[in-house]
Amino acid sequence: MAERTLVLVKPDGVQRGLVGEVITRLERRGLKLVGMKLMQVSDELARQHYGEHVDRPFFGGLVQFITSSPIVAMAWEANNAAEIVRSTMGQTNPANSPAGTIRGDLGIDIGRNLVHGSDSPESAEREVNLFFRPEELLSYERAMEPWIVE
Ligand code: DAT
Ligand code: MG
Numbered sequence: 001m002a003e004r005t006l007v008l009v010k011p012d013g014v015q016r017g018l019v020g021e022v023i024t025r026l027e028r029r030g031l032k033l034v035g036m037k038l039m040q041v042s043d044e045l046a047r048q049h050y051g052e053h054v055d056r057p058f059f060g061g062l063v064q065f066i067t068s069s070p071i072v073a074m075a076w077e078a079n080n081a082a083e084i085v086r087s088t089m090g091q092t093n094p095a096n097s098p099a100g101t102i103r104g105d106l107g108i109d110i111g112r113n114l115v116h117g118s119d120s121p122e123s124a125e126r127e128v129n130l131f132f133r134p135e136e137l138l139s140y141e142r143a144m145e146p147w148i149v150e
Contacts, residue, residue: 011069035075
């Protein structure tokens with residue numbers, strides 16, 4: 001199976017009506033959507049998801065932000081899915097993100113950077129399993145696959 005990675009449209013993206021925009025960009029890139037749900041992140045899930053940042057000064061604000069309003073969680077599949085999503089998203093700080101990326105085109109502030117994407121295949125596996133039960137992830141064929149991947 002191809003690699004799967006976690007994408008979140010964060011509360012700012014949902015509130016600003018940019019869910020479709022994010023999905024469209026990932027669909028157009030060629031990734032395959034294999035899981036998706038609108039959900040409210042609990043404090044516990046937020047702390048698990050962002051566990052690597054627990055000692056950073058922005059951790060409290062980050063947990064507060066991600067739990068402040070619904071998010072859309074998605075699993076996307078491709079060879080090198082994590083890397084491809086990260087390049088489509090741009091840099092952590094939208095101010096440093098090139099035009100043409102999600103964060104570079106749609107944001108200006110590091111604390112409102114619209115999307116999350118797993119930073120490696122290992123993080124992706126951990127994070128997809130944190131947000132989705134196995135039966136929520138679907139396997140299916142796309143008729144256009146040979147027009148995306150040789
Ligand atoms: P990324 O989301 O690009 O993987 P990260 O894992 O380093 O970035 O940090 C997670 C989130 O924390 C990031 O999307 C926004 C927030 N964040 C990171 N660095 C920050 C900082 N210096 N000040 C405020 N928020 C920050
Ligand atoms: Mg990260």
